[in-house]
Structures are given as C-alpha cells and as structure tokens.
Amino acid sequence: MELTATYRARLDRVLRYLDENPDGPQDLETLSGIAAFSKFHFQRQFSAFFGVSAGAYGQRLRLLRAAQWLAYYPKRRVLDIALDSGYAGPEAFARAFRQLFGQSPSAFRAAPDWPSWHAATQAIQEVRMTQARRDYSPSDVEIVDFPATPLMVLMHRGDPALLGETIRRFIAWRRAHKLPPQRFATFNLAYDDPATTPPEAYRFGLGVATHQNYPPDDSGLEPLTIPAGRCAKIRHIGPDSGIAGAVLYLYRAWLPQSGLSPRDFPLFFQRVTLFPDVPEAEMVTDIFLPV
Template identity: 25%
Template sequence: MNKKYKARIDRAIQYIESNLSNKISLADVASVSHFSDYHFHRIFTGMVGETVNDYIVRRRLECAVNLLIFRTELSVTEIALENGFSSTANFSKAVKRHFGFSPSEIRNPDKIKNSKIGKISSKYGKEFSPSDLYPARVTNEVMNHKIKDTKMNVEVRELDCLRVCTLASERGYELDAIYSAWDRLIDWATNHGIPQDEQQRFALAFDNPTVTPIDKCRYTASIMIDDEVSVRSPFKASEIPKGKYAVLYFNGAPEDALQAQLSLYSDWLPESGFEPDDFPMMERYLNDARVDGYLEMEIYVKLKTL
C-alpha cells in the first residue's frame, strides 16, 4: 500500500474521529486528505473497505451504544444528539437498522422478545447480542467463573508522559495482524538500539469488540523510546499521557484476559472514587505469550476523579 496514500487516508479518519459529534461535510473530509472530491470517495472505499458515509455512521453508532451501556445517567435523546443524530427517532431507526435492536432493548436485554438481523451481521458478518455488552453477563455466562481477589491486585499509579514508537494492526484485533505488527515493531526497536529484554511494550485497544467487527477494531502496538530517536513511516511517534492510572496485574491464559479487563470496570471502578478518562485502555506486555504459553501483563485504565 502506498505510504503517502495511507497517510492521507489516516488524516481523513482522524478528522472524522475528532468530529463524530458534529456535522461532518464529506467535502471537508476530502479536503483534509488532499485528494479531489471526485476521486476521494473511491480511494477511501478501496483502502478502508467501506464508504465514507458508512464509516461515519458505523462509528457514531458504536460510540452511542457504548454510551447506552456505560452512561446510564444519559437519556437516549442526549446520546443521540451527542453523536451527531438530528433526533431521537432518527437515532432509534439507525440503531435498529444497524444492530437489529432498539436503544431500549440494548439497555434492557432481558426484555427482548424478537429482533431482526441488523446490518452489522449482514454487512460485516458480526453476530451482535446486547447481553454480551454487560460485564456481569460476560463474566458469569461466557467465562463461567469470576476472577478472585481482583481488587487486591489493582493499584493506582502516577505515570509520567512517555514517548513511544507505534504501529497499528492492519486488521484490528485479528491475532495474526496483531502478531505481525508486534514482530515488525520489535525488530524496528532492536535495530534502533533497544534490546528486546529492555523494551517496554504497550498496546492501545480503542474499540469494544462486542460492538465493533474484529477486523475494524483499532489496535496500536507501542514501544517506549527516548526523545532523540527518529521515527519514520510506517511507524509513528506518539505519547502516552501523564496522569493517574488504575493498574491490574494479570498472569494467565490469554483467553482469560477479557475477564480481567471487565473486572476492572464491573468490580473495582464503581467502588474506587474514579471514573475512566477518555484515553483508551492499555496493556503492558511483560512476556511473549507465543513463546511461554501464558500471558503476563499489566492492564492500564487512565483515571479521573468522579
């Protein structure tokens, strides 16, 4: 893939992500990419795999559904307006069409009687069930056992601003794509004088896989670097922001990691006096699960005071 094309499409995506709650002009998105209006839509569709409009609608709906679940103090109308929909009626129709369930059914999955197959299944091949959005249900029904002594393993840690070199997974949370991104980034760091046993590796997971198709979830591999290290495409220099983080140590089977992550939200956070900040959840890897057969890591959630 042409690096310049990808960089210009990435700029367009960043513009969309920063303006999901506002009215987005397709001409403005094309302008940010520096492609002509006429060709931009074809280039975007070819490289991203969906039209500009489909991408915007999908991302607004994904953000909205997460708010329906995790911000129960907000009304459906408030969530609709906050995510760029002109009315509650338009929002409800869009949610039903995409997910196969209404906003009220998503908030109250026990009351669901019938549902249609939504666009998320027919277009993206992803099965969607509102009950899977709820941490308690995932913990109890899917995992079939509760993580024990989670609160004992959580500490609140102050983190200084960290400069990192990053590389995004090209196919979201698909394991092969994640491993490919890490292999390339680890080789890059080694070639830039950072021995493998000294590399501090962080992963940023931006999306909720119960809502977003796996291949479209955004996952970024990161390794801490010094200020003087030069970074060139396809790698990017970025920062992990200074602040207060909840840190949960995890050591176990990779398939149990989701349970540990959910326990932070369902068990620890409600009693902590904090709420999550807008920065995405991070994982700091302490070993190579492919070599060791188990996963050792720290899970970070940036905090702000309630």
C-alpha cells in the same frame, strides 16, 4: 512504493480526524480536503482501502459511543443520546441503532446484545489495524517503582465478546460505592492474551484502587493488591486496538534487550482516561510489566 505510502498516509489522516473528532464536520468537502483528494473520487478511494465508506465509519463510531452511554450511563435520556450522536430525533437514531446492533436503544439499555456490539467494535478495530503502527523505542519505556496498590476487582471469565456485561456490573458497583474514576484509579489485570487464549479460558480483571474494606457480597468483587516492585511502564495514547502493539514491543523487543525477567504477577494497565468520557483517540493507558 514511496508513492503508495504517501497515498496511504493521506487516507490515514482522514481516519485520525474521524477518531479524534467524532462530532466534528464529516461532510465530503471536509474529508476530501483533509486527504487532499478530489471530492469526486474520495469516497471510492477511501472505501477501496478500508472496505467501508468514510461516512459509515464515522456513523459507526458515534453509534458505538451511544451504545456505551446506553449501557453504562442509565440516567442519560435516550433523546439526549440521540441528539449528542448527531441525529435530529429519536426515530432516526433508533433506526440506525437497530440496523447496526439488531436492537432498539431501549432494548439495548435493558439487556445489551454484547456479541453484536463486539462484532461492530471489531469491524472498527480491523479498519484501524490497517493504519501504520507506531514504532516504539527504548526511550518510550520507563522503569518505575510501583507502590503496593489495594484494589477491589471483578474478574471476567469467558468469552471476551461478553466483557461488556462485566464492565457494566463493575461500573454499577463502583457507582453505588461512590468510587468515581476521577478520584479512584481504574486498573485492568491482563491475565490472558485474547488472541491466543480459548474464549472459555479467558480471564480479565477490572479493578478500582481503594483502601476501604468492603464486606463480601454477591457482586463478585474481591480484594486484590498489586504488589510493590519494579515495573517497565509504557504509555499508550489512543484506541485499545493499539495496546497490542505496545505490549508486543515490550515482550518481543524491549524485554530480551533489558536483561530483566518478568515477575510473578500479570501485566496490568492503568486507565488514565476512558472512553466515552474522552474520544477514543485521546484515551490514555499506562501499561505496566512487572520485572
């Protein structure tokens, strides 16, 4: 058992490297060296454990980032995105992009096929979920007095696979109103658990902190205030696939031992840093449980 865990940890090092260095060297010599395996067998070993080759995993990470650039950063040129994704030119980039998402980069930019994007993302998350999960402890949880925080919120209702389109509208609105994430905090309101909620009933709020009043319009954004009060706070660093583990620890382990009860306000997240501005492995998310 111990030998198997050691063997697996060596492969997990490669996954972490690919997540943390999407633009770094990903040749066979580099990746097999990180795992300390023979380069003649590394690809088969990696594929046997994760169901995908290391090269395909790294390529998919870069293409998923490219898709977000296309959808959320309309002023970035397709050529620049292709080059920044490691392709020599737009033709090779377009072929790889179409193979993964079923659309050309320009077509995706105009009208993204979000279910295809979601499926590609889920495939990455499934690989990550096979990694050893972080073990949380009471020392990871901090009780804070959260101040009343006014937001403008766009509510996503329906299939989580279509959340990307709501995010796209939210980013466009805050960009039009000059509310950049670097100056105006980004919050998510986690009303429902996607693992247990029917897709048609799912709700998820996208919020930006602002004290300014905006007149009603057809954007769908509405004012909402996170009320002041105590919260249990736990920080997650890394891809969103790890958030569920932190939330599970709060509800299943920490909360019953704390002697506290949840307040009548949903779990919420503050997105301290966001992908694709930083690699997914460096994303910082503060999770707040009102108590």
